[in-house]
Amino acid sequence: xxxxxxxxxSMSPLMGMPAGGEGGAGSGLFSFLPLVAIIAIxxxxxxxxxxKKQKETQKMLSxxxxxxxxxTIGGIHGVIQSLKENTIIVKVDENVKLELNRGAxxxxxxxxxxxxEDKKIGAPEEKSGDSASTEEK
Numbered sequence: 001x002x003x004x005x006x007x008x009x010s011m012s013p014l015m016g017m018p019a020g021g022e023g024g025a026g027s028g029l030f031s032f033l034p035l036v037a038i039i040a041i042x043x044x045x046x047x048x049x050x051x052k053k054q055k056e057t058q059k060m061l062s063x064x065x066x067x068x069x070x071x072t073i074g075g076i077h078g079v080i081q082s083l084k085e086n087t088i089i090v091k092v093d094e095n096v097k098l099e100l101n102r103g104a105x106x107x108x109x110x111x112x113x114x115x116x117e118d119k120k121i122g123a124p125e126e127k128s129g130d131s132a133s134t135e136e137k
Contacts, residue, residue: 061102064088069109072100077109 064070068080070090078090081097088105090098 060108061105064102064105064108071106071109072104073106074104 064080064083066080066082069077070080070088071077072090076090076092076098078092078098081089081091083089087099087101090100092098
């Protein structure tokens with residue numbers, strides 16, 4: 001019975017652990033380990049991809065230039081007519097031009113990029129072909 005009383009006397013009243021410090025530091029580390037794991041998972045699954053996507057969007061918006069085919073957040077397709085600091089003017093139809101914030105651009109159409117490359121590559125060939133056809137006539 002004396003050993004039981006001594007054991008209770010050596011217990012820390014707040015922690016329920018021995019007051020001598022045995023296991024106190026190690027158990028504190030293990031109690032924070034799940035919290036650190038949750039924060040790491042949150043970072044790699046949510047924050048990191050979101051920051052990466054935001055950087056790509058900013059890069060795309062800063063690389064816009066006249067003649068690019070773009071799609072707005074609302075789904076409007078058009079060609080960039082002119083650029084200003086915070087806005088762009090998009091030609092939607094023959095006589096329809098819209099002034100939009102740069103942030104309203106969802107994507108640059110990949111089809112437009114291919115068309116530009118085709119025009120750059122195909123333009124000299126067409127000129128030489130046209131001149132050859134006129135010489136034959």
